[in-house]
Amino acid sequence: MSAKQLEAQTSDRTGQAMNPEAPFIHVEHLTKVFHPAKSRSLGWLRKKSAQEGFVAVNDVSFQVQKGQVFVIMGLSGSGKSTIIRMVNRLIDASDGTISVDGKDVRSLAPTELRAYRNQTINMVFQHFGLFPHKSLIDNVAFGLKVRGVDKQIREAKAVEALKLVGLGDRIHAMPDQLSGGMKQRVGLARALATDAEILLMDEPFSALDPLIRKDMQELLIKLQRNFKKTIIFVTHDLNEAMYLGDRIMVMKQGKDIQCGTALDLLEAPADPYIEEFVAEVDRSRVLTAGMIARHTSIARATGSPAGNEALQVPEGTVLHELLPIFAAGAGQVDVVDNDGESIGTVTAGEVFAALSPKGLSNAS
Template sequence: MALIEVQNITKIFGKTPDKELAKVKNGMGKDQLLAETDHTLGLHDVSLSIEKGEIFVIMGLSGSGKSTLIRHFNRLIDPTDGHILVDGEDVMALSDKELEDFRRHRMSMVFQRFGLMPHRTVLQNVAYGLEVQGIAKADRETTAREWIETVGLGGFEHQYPSQLSGGMQQRVGLARALATDADILLMDEAFSALDPLIRSQMQDQLVELQEKLHKTIVFITHDLDEALRIGDKIAILKDGVLSQVGTPPEILLEPADDYVRAFVRDVNRARVLTVDTVMQPPAVRITHDNMEKALADMRRHDEDFGYVVEDKEFRGIVTQEGLAEEVAKPGDSPSLYAFADDSNAVELESTLEEALPTTLEADYPVPVVCEDGRLMGVLSPEEMGSVLTPPEEQTDADAEGAEEKAEKAETAKPHALKEAS
């Protein structure tokens, strides 16, 4: 079960929301509801699941309902209809005492305008959440110092917020949220007030921290580039209605509606998509050290290139021509593992932009390897080209091809690799 389950949440702002609920349920949209009843539709029938350990981004234009949604999670807002479950527990069922505990220990929040206390030092600000939890002064200061160090503010403990730049103030906000040790971090436009350069540094730092901390982070932004950069999953809201939830490649390659399509049109896909979304299984995978047998395999499959793997580890590429030449020489054939050429490979995590030069230079599909050296798939310039073409320039036939590609990329996982031996 997901860590946070949002089930059919509808939120109507105004005097008699319960009375207007039926109209919304019958399909009345935000504009009409406002015009006819003077009620604002904050969210309409939103359902989504947030898994433990992921960075879940909620994206949408101003007024689309992002803050309204996130405030349901720690019950700063009660829904007009629907349920929120955290760890399987209905937050509406919490007693006041339980709710207080829940807010102090389970979730911490980072705000757009930093929300620091001006008359407290950096150290006191960061220690604040721990003070509220009732932790002794010496202990909370030790913890606070560690987090100040972690976010790169060592030495600034005794400064006041006004003495710090915006980026530094937001680092204090982040350290304060992390210090409480809550496993869920809610970040509402936390980087939106920062200058672009500082902002991208903060994005990198958050992703880096997350690799160590494995928190569950719900991150709100109105900026698609930011969403694509840090999100494991992205939910797109429009006028209180969820347009799509998906991974960055899903959002880019299979936008659910015209709204999402318009959003993603100008994105530099090469910079966002990683090679794992485009790679294919290699045509011939050779998992033994026998040159004659490898040559026979490749002839049988009528393939020019073979990908040699020893104990799952990628050893290199061989060509049918090269093998034929070696086999024809008198005497024993050399080891296939040693003979294979491993000079060209791209890493699974590379973006298409990073992989492009290697892919274009090679006259064969370039091997994609993961960190531990396993062969995950192969990458050809044609496949790259097909996903890099923006949707409006694609013909219908191309679009179908791209969908097929996305499906195939799924099956390019190691278990689906064909064994040629």
Template structure:
């Protein structure tokens, strides 16, 4: 499938000598050295990436890293100094103003951190605005705006003015306005940064739901790593205008490209990021219609688990059997008849935190694919090992501060995720 958005070798330089600044950047000079030589700032430095339909691509970094300049280059609110930006294969980096206006109206929408609503227009009028600029008829734009407002939970607020809304509600109006035009690319510049933590978490869940409904490709700018890890299909860590690393949440946390990225991820609650797949161990299942209760009892005595998974003839998980459910049943009885009724499995992409309670109790946790096919079981010891692993090697520097003041007793303290689960510190040693 071709990318919805394709960016190649994008530069943005602020200052009097952009050409020389780009040449110096290509030769490996850093941002400060380029500024001393040219009095120009390389805000976006040779950025390339592709964005697939329906993908959320999160760009994160510290203040001044260039992330907001980058997202504004993508719809040319800021004109890039050099590079290619293609939407559905159409180059927009150098098109004329009217053609660019049509791209903004029909292909790319943007949601800002501070809402950018018209204070004198109602919620419905704000949501209709992009459609009005497209020349859509009043009846159609009303219908489409109402659909978008309903999607963000504001169908009862159509006649209210923005001043009557909470911050979270105003941001929902901004999102509805962007979605009403059915954009193919949605740009979001720290859209939840002005919201309180509870509303922010709610809006993050809402965004994932809306992505599924509208299937638009999303570039999401954030300075919050936990937000990036929870939302992003892929994440780009940005520093001094460059992408230091691009990868999935799992890759960013477990395989940081350098100490800078490792320092970012060091305090992340890995239990909410890493999927069950990374702590899944092989355990041969019993097969309904083939295996019998007697054989199951013998197998249970041979494995270090309190129960055994049972699958059907197509390898789909159908339940667990344990010593209690197998007891007092005829040895020749089909193992299907001894399945525990309350048994449940976790999908392989579910965060590890969802199985803490079962792991802490020593229970077997089956893992399945999205289609329900059996993949293995959670290994509690592997859970503790993965969550306790230290990814930071040597000194890392963020925002000018070296990470050289580590607690000498740090190795004696369990990681926050393990401590929160009520597990002993020695479990991760």
């Protein structure tokens, strides 16, 4: 295994050490074959389809560590929603295993399944669907209420979440008093405020206009720092996938064709299909100082070179924000994680190499 692959498996974007032995979500050989409803098929068609079926998800395997944002990316019809519906057991898998926190999801008995859906996972759809007759605080606290959380605790959590999405002064407002973007913020606050450790998000931002969408992506990263959920996020937008995902799985016609960090996909696309996709990516807005620092410190093997006098930047700084620093004469920057610990250094040359279509590995 290469150093890069090892890194992809053992640390996420936040630099948290992870145990490769114990993924929180572990999916192996997951397959779904849809058979058309018998009553709707006719004669020979029924016979043929019953034999063959339609393979919507074909032998897909992946692992998600606790606290990670795992993105499933692919074109329409590639099987993304089918995967998360199987994780949620909204539909039954035809084959393969799904293990969540050591539990075999496919064999949960009805009562265990109810507990799994109520306590462990929370599904978030494109339309957050606020209750129009409930105030913001009651909307956000609702998920906790149905889980039987005490009124005082659920309201405190709802207020905290609403503050984080910038609506702390509107907690008693009704949804129809809000703009579309504000409603989305409430929906996101509600999703993150529940006790569920896992969020399954199926294209939650796809219907938004680009400015609100960007705002929501930034908000999700900010909220995630606070709530540290384990998130499976579905999108067909590679820019969004790379911005949000600690790891990204690319799907094509039911198959998982590559799984890795944004940098892995950019540096070594496993398939001409991915190569075509990544050509369209705005590298300056998806690659971060942290990604480059982790990549280069492994390539250097000795960790970061001396950087005592280098300016410190947070690991989430995207490259287009670094460019003015280098333009002002800095030779390198010191990249720090959320706790202020140094991850490594990034030089101007590495940033330019990472921005070039030939990529970072070409520079070293």
